[in-house]
Amino acid sequence: xxxxxxxxxxALGVTTxxxxxxxxxxxxxxxxxxxxxxxxxxxxxxxxxxxxxxxIANALNIDVNQKKFVKxxxxxxxxxxxxxxxxRSGRRSANAAALLAKNGYECVNLYGxxxxxxxxxxxxxxxxxxx
Numbered sequence: 383x384x385x386x387x388x389x390x391x392x393a394l395g396v397t398t399x400x401x402x403x404x405x406x407x408x409x410x411x412x413x414x415x416x417x418x419x420x421x422x423x424x425x426x427x428x429x430x431x432x433x434x435x436x437x438i439a440n441a442l443n444i445d446v447n448q449k450k451f452v453k454x455x456x457x458x459x460x461x462x463x464x465x466x467x468x469x470r471s472g473r474r475s476a477n478a479a480a481l482l483a484k485n486g487y488e489c490v491n492l493y494g495x496x497x498x499x500x501x502x503x504x505x506x507x508x509x510x511x512x513x
Contacts, residue, residue, distance in 0.1 A: 404483035410502035436506040446478040468492035
């Protein structure tokens with residue numbers, strides 16, 4: 383029984399250790415406060431079509447599903463600034479934040495994505511117009 387308990391504890395520890403993330407998650411309120419700082423770079427990792435349908439003001443768009451996402455991000459994003467990352471629901475942006483963090487970026491992910499942002503009453507822009 384003692385061996386079983388120790389084995390379970392070790393397995394749990396290994397699982398926890400391998401799943402640690404090197405970025406933060408925040409809700410829409412925290413994200414809004416973060417991006418109020420003009421030194422923070424806002425990154426939308428959805429497709430270009432999704433971006434055109436509505437995005438957070440001043441966001442850059444680099445599709446995380448593109449094969450050259452990391453290469454394009456490295457060419458575009460400064461490493462000395464915090465990157466505020468979001469997508470539709472938070473899954474793709476969490477993946478993007480993990481990739482960026484592995485490459486030396488400090489990232490904060492919008493938990494729940496732009497859906498949570500809109501649900502929280504936050505503005506989005508479309509082709510330069512606020513909606």
